[in-house]
Amino acid sequence: EPEVTQTPSHQVTQMGQEVILRCVPISNHLYFYWYRQILGQKVEFLVSFYNNEISEKSEIFDDQFSVERPDGSNFTLKIRSTKLEDSAMYFCASSEVAATGSNQPQHFGDGTRLSIL
Amino acid sequence: AQSVSQHNHHVILSEAASLELGCNYSYGGTVNLFWYVQYPGQHLQLLLKYFSGDPLVKGIKGFEAEFIKSKFSFNLRKPSVQWSDTAEYFCAVPHSKAAGNKLTFGGGTRVLVKP
Numbered sequence: 001e002p003e004v005t006q007t008p009s010h011q012v013t014q015m016g017q018e019v020i021l022r023c024v025p026i027s028n029h030l031y032f033y034w035y036r037q038i039l040g041q042k043v044e045f046l047v048s049f050y051n052n053e054i055s056e057k058s059e060i061f062d063d064q065f066s067v068e069r070p071d072g073s074n075f076t077l078k079i080r081s082t083k084l085e086d087s088a089m090y091f092c093a094s095s096e097v098a099a100t101g102s103n104q105p106q107h108f109g110d111g112t113r114l115s116i117l
Numbered sequence: 118a119q120s121v122s123q124h125n126h127h128v129i130l131s132e133a134a135s136l137e138l139g140c141n142y143s144y145g146g147t148v149n150l151f152w153y154v155q156y157p158g159q160h161l162q163l164l165l166k167y168f169s170g171d172p173l174v175k176g177i178k179g180f181e182a183e184f185i186k187s188k189f190s191f192n193l194r195k196p197s198v199q200w201s202d203t204a205e206y207f208c209a210v211p212h213s214k215a216a217g218n219k220l221t222f223g224g225g226t227r228v229l230v231k232p
Contacts, residue, residue: 003160004160031216031217033219033220035220035222041224042222042223042224042225043161043207043209043220043222043225044222045219045220045221048217048218048219050217055217056218056219058219091160091161093161095216095217097216097217098216102149102168102214102215102216103149103168103211103213103214103215103216103217103218104216105151105163105166106220107163108153108160108161108162109160110159110160111160
């Protein structure tokens with residue numbers, strides 16, 4: 001079964017540094033998402049992406065965050081100047097488009113554990 | 118805004134016991150509903166989904182869930198659990214039925230099945 005893959009599995013970064021989290025969505029999927037889960041808290045939506053632009057973003061997704069689809073396979077999340085509170089598990093997900101235009105289940109990657117020191 | 122609540126944070130039970138995990142959502146319109154499972158060290162996997170039709174939904178690994186619109190609930194059940202069902206279970210609801218909608222997750226329930 002095709003999978004969403006994320007790299008790296010664990011990223012340790014100094015506060016203030018930039019970090020890029022990478023994702024390869026399932027190849028025929030057209031919707032892409034980033035979620036995060038701070039330790040002990042709920043999985044929270046960050047951003048969705050479709051047709052090379054952001055579809056929706058949460059209030060968490062401020063100016064320090066950006067997403068990009070640099071080529072036909074990768075989908076990246078960049079955090080420009082990391083803060084201690086950015087430490088979390090970041091999940092990428094993708095979903096396909098149904099002919100009806102209705103919701104389809106999202107498929108998740110294994111996540112990247114981001115630790116900010 | 119949509120909100121999703123799961124009543125139990127931790128559940129411990131023995132093999133062959135029955136399992137029921139509660140999930141309630143806030144949105145009153147027509148909804149899609151999902152249960153995801155995360156086994157230790159693995160990614161979130163879709164367990165089952167409700168889109169429309171029969172409110173009793175069968176999923177993988179013997180799980181089922183019942184959508185009760187009047188109670189805004191979508192409880193997950195399994196009649197007889199196995200040790201391999203040890204995992205964290207998440208109820209999730211998209212903001213609307215349109216494609217590409219963000220998911221709102223419940224807080225998750227950690228289930229430990231003792232052999």
